[in-house]
Amino acid sequence: MPDRRRHPAVYAVSAVVVLSAGLLAVSCYQCRSMPRPTPPAGIPIVRVLVAEVRAGEAVSVSTTGPYEIHAAGSVVARSMASLGExxxxxxxxxxxxxxxxxxxDELAVVAVGQSCVRVGSRAYRGKxxxxxxxxxxxxxVNHLDMESYLTGVLARELYRSWHIRAYQAQAIAARTYAFYEMGTFGRTHRYDLRADQSSQVYxxxxxxxxxxxxAVETTGGIVLATGxxxxxKVFKAYYSSCxxxxxxxxxxxSGPPVTSGPLAGGQKCEDCKASSRYRWPAVTVSKDIVYRALSRQYREVADLGGLKTIEVVEEAGASxxxxxxNVVGTNGRKVRIRADDLRISLLRDGQTRGLYSMNCRxxxxxxAIVFDGGRGFGHGVGLCQWGAQGKALRGCSVQEILQAYYPGAKLFRAY
Ligand SMILES: [Zn+2]
Structure with a gap:
């Protein structure tokens, strides 16, 4: 299972989404058992960055059925046949x-009816x-309704064999996360989310x-909120693998210490023991590799001349x-970064295997730098996916699973 990362630019965002009036309180929420044949009106459109191509290069585009092409506010092409690659x-x-x-400035390829737009090897609903x-x-950037988007997220975030209640809890967490990003990051960008681990895998x-x-249909429109x-208000409902x-x-x-609310952490979880990453063996990485990986991400580190050592400046309260x-350079200077960013830098560098989290010494x-006593996979904030599966197998309800990982949060119907 991938871990959940935030886009760095979102760190500084403090705005939160105010849920629209007329939301139903948690007591009104019931999982609906009947699938919904067509999405009801009022479902928000979410914008997902699905591909980036270097300047001067081309991107492969086609459709699986009828389509329109929109440019400068007009329909410039339309066909009942599919668009060839x-x-x-x-x-x-x-x-x-x-x-x-x-x-x-923009060109939109719009899928009509049951058609999809292909970009590279992937196919997308909407446009x-x-x-x-x-x-x-x-x-x-794929624009599509929130519920279709979530269906494409869940299928990538959880194993096929997992319990439906783990899927339903994940659907609500992912919907909340997406809602939050739409109201914060999305307000100043041309997309709300990325399609990879830096937001939600889609x-x-x-x-x-x-x-x-x-799972998406039976939790349609339900989000978590706190306050x-x-x-x-909805909050950034982080989740991770284990x-x-x-x-x-x-x-x-990110941000200042969180001492209360659904993202304060400190919730015991015995239900993720089935994950092979619940504990993992020590990982040894040469200082040269650590230095190179960090230098690529941080110009200040590149100025340190080499890596003398890594100092832990601050640990999480309960652990x-x-x-x-501190990244300490051979020239004696130090650069302070978040421990999680060290791990991400090493992952991006591609030389380091088995460093599943920063829950380690x-x-x-x-x-070399050794990471040992490793526990878990991903950042460990919010919902634990393996734990949600374990709780579902023990008979916990969707609400119980969400309460365990986002204590105090309530369920609302956003649409
Ligand atoms: Zn867990």
Whole structure:
């Protein structure tokens, strides 16, 4: 199971989404047993970054059925047949696809009826809007209804064999997370979420399964919220694969210490023991590799001349889990970063295997940094996916699972 990471730019965002009026309180929530044939009106549209292509390169686009192409606010092409695979490129302020030029900032390929838009090997419901970033990259952003999006998320986040109640709890957590991102990060960006582990893993239409669909349908529109009665707001409902025995505070990921509320951590969890990453063996990484990985992510680290050692500056309150570390250079200077960012840098570098979380001790053995006593997989904040599965197998309800990982949060119907 992938771990849940936040986009760094979201760290500083403090705004929260105020739920619309007319929401039903938790007592009104009941899982519906009948699948919903078509999504009801009022489901929000979510925007997911599904592909990025370097400036000057082209992206493969096609549709599986009827489609429209929209540019500069107009329908510029329409067909009841499918769009054959073509290379979409951008030159001199124009989009080019199948030898046609479209002078517009954005180009949208819209799936009509049951059709899907293919970008590369993936297929997406709704439409895909192509736009360019400031650095010239082509961004492909899938706009689709929240419930379809969640179906494509669940199928990638959980194992097929897992219990329906684990799926339902995950559906509510993922919907809450997406809602929060729409109201914060999405307000100032052309997309709300990414399709990878930096937000929620999303596989599009082809990833959907019947179980994922059923879990989304039976929890349709339900989100978690927290705050004083009558003023509850959705929050960033983090989740990760395996907490390793106790959930972490959201402080390990961002912001100031979190001492209360659903993301304060400290919740004991025995239900994730079935995960092979509940405990994991020591990982040894040479200082050269650590230094190279960090230098690629942090210019300040590249100026340190080499890695002398890693110092743990601050640990999480209830555990010995490092939160902040100093990267100490051979020139004596130090750069302070979050411990989780060390792990992400090593993962991006691609040389380090088996470092599943920062729920571990960090030791210096001279030439290498050793991560030992490792527990869990991912950041361990919020819902523990393996724990949710364990609780579902023990007979816990969806509400009980969510209460265990987001204590004090209430369920609301957002639409
Ligand atoms: Zn757990």
């Amino acid at each position: 073509g290379k979409l490129s951008r030159r001199s302020g124009q989009w080019r696809l199948h030898a046609a030029d479209y002078p517009a 895909v809007v192509f736009t360019t970033a400031a650095n010239g990259k082509i961004l492909a 596989g599009g239409f082809l990833a959907e399964t019947d179980k994922a669909r059923r 004083p009665e009558g003023h509850e 907490c390793g025995g106790m959930t972490n505070s959201a402080y390990v990921l 010995t889990r490092p939160v902040w570390i 960090i030791r210096d053995t001279g030439d």
